Amino acid sequence: MTVDNDTLDEAVTAALEEVAPDVDVSSLDPHRNLRDQVELDSVDFLNFVTALERRLDLRIPEGDYPKLSSLEGCRRYLAA
């Protein structure tokens, strides 16, 4: 993948804000599980992954979803 880190961060933030605009992304601890910090249910989480896929034009296999459970996890997974 040829996307730089800033683009990734932007995409993650935008995808999260798209699904849950009530979340203040800047206040999140990037290492903690997202769902422990903000009100996201499992349908939100699916929609978040779908929004990420659309924004980055990639396909994320379902088995990898748990790797996306924190902001840092998203960064690491998407940069790999």
Added chain:
Amino acid sequence: MEWIEKHPDVSPRLTDYDAECSNLNWPDALARWGAGENQPFNMAVAAVDRHVAEGLAERPALRIIDRDGGDRSLTYGALQAQTARFAGALGSAGVGVGDRVMAVLGPVPEVHVAVLGTVRAGAVFGGLFSAFGPDLLAQRLRLAEARVLVTTTAVYERKIAPIRDRLPSLRDIWLVDGLPENPPPGLRRLADVLAEAPYAEPAATRAESPALLHFTSGTTGEPKALIHAHRAAVAHALTGRWALDLGPEDCFWCTADPGWVTGISYGVFAPLLNGATALVDARDFDPDHWLENLRDRAVNVWYTSPTALRMLRRAVAEAPALPALRHIASVGEPLDSETVEWGLRAFGQPVHDTYWQSETGAIVIANLPVRAIKPGAMGLPVPGCIPAIVTPGDPDSPVTDGAVGELAIRGDWPALFRDCPNRPDYRARVTRSGWYLTGDLARRDADGYFWFVGRGDDMIKTAGHMVGPFEVEAALMAHPRVSEAGVVGAPDPVAGEVVWAFVVPTGEGEADETLRRDILAHARRRLGPAAAPRVILFRRRLPHTRSGKILRRRLRRLASRISGRQSGVKA
């Protein structure tokens, strides 16, 4: 899809369905459990103390997986001691018979302790969904006249502290984890409360005494608080055996959240009443964890939902060998035949759909382990329940087989709600000539199987739970830029239906993406993700009936058309 015949190697606990149906007589069944009319009976004693008295104190009652993956067991003896202390703590706090104890907790063992301890003390327990926002929680806690609340620090700080001044009856809040700095009066750690609580003997409840409270959303107005009696336990026990094939020493996993009726009737009571071990997994949904539970924790009976199965289906083509798994059942929304077929491929056994409601308190129709499954059907009546398809609102006018009508159920099964304190006319409105009218549209085929068709009203069934459009519309209309809102369910490949809102904007400024997000954020903060819309669409006007009510039927068709055209487009 063809019928799925019962596998010849499977030998369910209910062996002769026809005989059980013709022999079952509720007064006798209740008397056998000591829960006959006016008999002293306590459902917590039936679920826990009875086994301890029979020498089974060392049998595991709960198998607990903590959020960090820690794995431990709690025996029937230990559960009895904890519930007796919880009951003692209620007594020390001055909580009396019939007072309300509510919990806003996910699947954690403190739910079991709180519900069993509460009903042991003769008080009434109600669970609320932790994904509800402060508006929905405040309204339900107020309607329930909650006296005690058991919850987590995070829920307390985010959602309860801001609304506490609206809840005058709420005197004690017990937190299952930490305690914030400078706790206000009445806020304590549950562990501290239990440590100093006396051991309480069970209260002298009777079979008819109120025990459980479940909220159900309505199409209009406020949610209804449904009260169920202690004797409901007999239906939980028997339907657990008939429809879920539960028995002593089974490891049973009910994946429903304890904020919903399933998480209490079948998450707490059915397994314990049958002497089984209930698996309690506090972690969020994760396909690997789920398969690991089924395999390594040797789950024998698994009760889950179509939404969960469809989420699992996206991640898992074929499950590992699960030699312990004997029975899979599902509840919450109609189980589509594709998911039944996938279950057959992935697990080598079919998923059995079951049907019931908060009102019925226990399973009333099910694809029973003893009978062939018709994929897509709700199944056959459980013994002691006699369903019929009738002209809506009129149980005296049945319709013919194959025709759609309202599902009505006759029979004095003990789990039907006994009253609705905040809507005193509700029970009389839905029970007529000995029938309970479900409000669900269904049909019966020539083989006697029942098929769900839809709700007779505007209720939305999303991810296994009901959302009332009125509450969502009211929250949306509290936004200064919303003049009117119409809320309906739109079909969704995973959640069955999702909440869509059609909104008429007002005031200065564009009705653009910024406004849409602002309204969505507002709705999510008030309602929480479980009830907030996933999709908001702006409209210049909404369709109305001549009397001025929003024509949700037309909005539903529109939502269905749009979602079909742009499948994949989400909020």
